Amino acid sequence: MENRAIFPGRLLACLLVFPQLAVSLIFFYWPAAQALWQSFLVQDAFGLSTEFVWFENYANLLKTPEYYHAIGTTFVFSLLVVFFSLAIGLLLAVMANRNIAGVQIYRTFLIIPYAVAPAVASVLFIFMFQPGLGMIARALQRNGIDWNPVLNGTHAMILIVIVAVWNQISYNFLFFLAGLQSIPKSVIEAAAIDGARPMRRFWTIVFPLLSPTTFFLIVVNITYAFFNTLGIIDTATEGGPNGSTSTLVYKVFLDGKAGSDLGGSAAQSVILMIIVVVLTAVQFRYVEKKVHY
Amino acid sequence: MALRFFGAAATVAVAVGMTASPALAVTEIQWWHAMTGPNNDVVVKLANDFNASQSDYKIVPTFKGSYADTLNAGIAAFRAGNAPGIMQVFEVGTATMMAAKGAIKPVSDLMKEQGEKFDPQSYLPAITGYYSTAKGEMLSFPFNSSSMVMWVNLDALKKAGIDAPPKTWPEVFADAKKLHATSPTCGFSSSWITWGLIEQFSAWHNIPIGTKANGLDGFDTVLEFNNPLETKLLENLVELQKDKSYDYSGRTNTGEGRFTSGECALYMTSSAFYPNVKANAKFNYTAVPMPYFPDAKDAPQNSIIGGASLWVMGGKSSEEYKGIAKFFTFLSDTDRQVYLHEVSGYLPITKAAYDKTKASGFYEKNPILEVPLKELTNKPPTENSRGLRFGGMVQMRDVWSEEIEAALAGKKSAKEALDAAVSRGNQMLRQFERTATK
Numbered sequence: 001m002e003n004r005a006i007f008p009g010r011l012l013a014c015l016l017v018f019p020q021l022a023v024s025l026i027f028f029y030w031p032a033a034q035a036l037w038q039s040f041l042v043q044d045a046f047g048l049s050t051e052f053v054w055f056e057n058y059a060n061l062l063k064t065p066e067y068y069h070a071i072g073t074t075f076v077f078s079l080l081v082v083f084f085s086l087a088i089g090l091l092l093a094v095m096a097n098r099n100i101a102g103v104q105i106y107r108t109f110l111i112i113p114y115a116v117a118p119a120v121a122s123v124l125f126i127f128m129f130q131p132g133l134g135m136i137a138r139a140l141q142r143n144g145i146d147w148n149p150v151l152n153g154t155h156a157m158i159l160i161v162i163v164a165v166w167n168q169i170s171y172n173f174l175f176f177l178a179g180l181q182s183i184p185k186s187v188i189e190a191a192a193i194d195g196a197r198p199m200r201r202f203w204t205i206v207f208p209l210l211s212p213t214t215f216f217l218i219v220v221n222i223t224y225a226f227f228n229t230l231g232i233i234d235t236a237t238e239g240g241p242n243g244s245t246s247t248l249v250y251k252v253f254l255d256g257k258a259g260s261d262l263g264g265s266a267a268q269s270v271i272l273m274i275i276v277v278v279l280t281a282v283q284f285r286y287v288e289k290k291v292h293y
Numbered sequence: 294m295a296l297r298f299f300g301a302a303a304t305v306a307v308a309v310g311m312t313a314s315p316a317l318a319v320t321e322i323q324w325w326h327a328m329t330g331p332n333n334d335v336v337v338k339l340a341n342d343f344n345a346s347q348s349d350y351k352i353v354p355t356f357k358g359s360y361a362d363t364l365n366a367g368i369a370a371f372r373a374g375n376a377p378g379i380m381q382v383f384e385v386g387t388a389t390m391m392a393a394k395g396a397i398k399p400v401s402d403l404m405k406e407q408g409e410k411f412d413p414q415s416y417l418p419a420i421t422g423y424y425s426t427a428k429g430e431m432l433s434f435p436f437n438s439s440s441m442v443m444w445v446n447l448d449a450l451k452k453a454g455i456d457a458p459p460k461t462w463p464e465v466f467a468d469a470k471k472l473h474a475t476s477p478t479c480g481f482s483s484s485w486i487t488w489g490l491i492e493q494f495s496a497w498h499n500i501p502i503g504t505k506a507n508g509l510d511g512f513d514t515v516l517e518f519n520n521p522l523e524t525k526l527l528e529n530l531v532e533l534q535k536d537k538s539y540d541y542s543g544r545t546n547t548g549e550g551r552f553t554s555g556e557c558a559l560y561m562t563s564s565a566f567y568p569n570v571k572a573n574a575k576f577n578y579t580a581v582p583m584p585y586f587p588d589a590k591d592a593p594q595n596s597i598i599g600g601a602s603l604w605v606m607g608g609k610s611s612e613e614y615k616g617i618a619k620f621f622t623f624l625s626d627t628d629r630q631v632y633l634h635e636v637s638g639y640l641p642i643t644k645a646a647y648d649k650t651k652a653s654g655f656y657e658k659n660p661i662l663e664v665p666l667k668e669l670t671n672k673p674p675t676e677n678s679r680g681l682r683f684g685g686m687v688q689m690r691d692v693w694s695e696e697i698e699a700a701l702a703g704k705k706s707a708k709e710a711l712d713a714a715v716s717r718g719n720q721m722l723r724q725f726e727r728t729a730t731k
Contacts, residue, residue: 042724042727042728043728044392044393044728044729045368045389045393046368046371046372046393046396047371047372048393048394048395048396049728049729051727051728131478133550133551133554141478150541150542150543150548151534151541151698151701151702152702153702238544238691239691240543240544240694240695240698241695241698241699241702242695242696242698242699242702242704243695254688254691255688257361257365258361258687258688258691259685259687259688259721260368260389260685260687260688261685261688261724264724
């Protein structure tokens, strides 16, 4: 027996779908179409002279070594951010899921970093990691580590990864905790009775059952690392030193805003959009098969 | 507030109705700026004083964020068809603004059309040159100007056994090593890396940054600062960076705290750093002119300015232009310029204001404030030291900084980095030339 609601006529269905469609059209398809159109133009900052150039902006982009460098940087950065923010988020969720005193307090505190805006998070970390002034920077220097994110690209990368991970852990923690709590206790207890130790229980039962959550979080975190970290990079390193923290989205922002090169910037954003669409499609096509719902 | 406004409007309406006189419309003029803190107060005070001095025009200042934010807000507003009347734009946005014919109104045209008394000769040429065409027509109105100086921690010098602040680059290099012995993390450092080490350095040594008088004579300019002298400077700094005798402090002025905290005893940055040093430095300090290479033929030449100017936007009513012209005359007033110079630490823009401040003995008590003026007026500006005008300069500075960083980090040689900075910059110039309205 099917349990399905039948709506009379098409009008109501259209009405119900309309708000979502309108939001998608106005906030996604329209700007995307504009970016596509802009990427075929060469224009001055004020929009006073416009020339239609077909794919010249793309061709120029693919000729610059800095662009390939930015692609590499983006993948390294995203991989590090996604891995560490998921791993630490999961670890904390497992810890906070146990029966310990004051667990509600821990949980609340673990969520707080998510309320901090990326740019503000960056400023907090700059205070700690600024060479010569920051507490942690001074401690590192005392221990013989020449910490200098202003000139050392690896240090700068470590700095923005730390900020980006810190800012995202709460989100992952929250979803993992919810995921953990939805795993039936009876399954775990049964395994315990069969003699499985905690580590084994985690890897053979809990982790596979968490896979829908993990999958969802991987998709969301990749998008986060690709796009939402703009504020962090802008505040902490401005893409420097020597472009070593300039990710694709930061380059879109920099070339469009500081450079007033709207055509080139639009071409970059179109490519970025394609990369993310492909990445997400691949994940849904292949990775999702490994997910147990 | 709303009630009071309503009340006032009603009063006006009644008054107009009763006397049936022609409308007493006050022309509002929007002024977008990027001044924060005490300098924001100065902007507001100027607007209030002007508004109180007459009843036909009302200047409305609005803070729009950083220099870059203000420029972008102005560009966006222009594209949307409601640009402000006056916009404060930093010096590196000059080429972007002047290329936009139709979007802006040259100040010299404005003053002529509105019949305001205006003599370009009365302004300091080192300042107005930056904002004028090759023919000497003033495009924008200089507002806040500064230059680059070297800040010196006198106590640290004494401790390191150095008698007097260094005057030349070889002295700076030698002193940096001595100072480094007393401060493990720094001897000498600098802010605004490209402004100081490329732009100011070239002007101060009378060598070109690019062809066509550094771009002042046309957009078909080509960069050429990868010369032996510039390479020598960078090579020396790369060498000193290895043991932190010179230590890089980033592209903008975020590292300035390293001077006031006592970490870096020699620090090159803007003269506008003065109020900060005065408030925070707990040691004897002074500011001296930028160093130079004594073997360079014309050095020291003259320095160039930094800071911002006021641009008048195009397509406004003649009423608004009348008001803006009057406001600029108001700003040029000698006593007002003297006052601005003394409260804000920015430079006076007219010769009369400079002379008057000098005559009052102000510089004997505040010699640091005269250092940038002495630098700017050291010699009459040449093609290489009048200023610079390169399209996309905001982003170009980032590109140049990237290459300098590569050299300092040891990834490229000084010459390779400068060559790359020049060739990447030239690509941007060609792109800009193509889109500039001619």
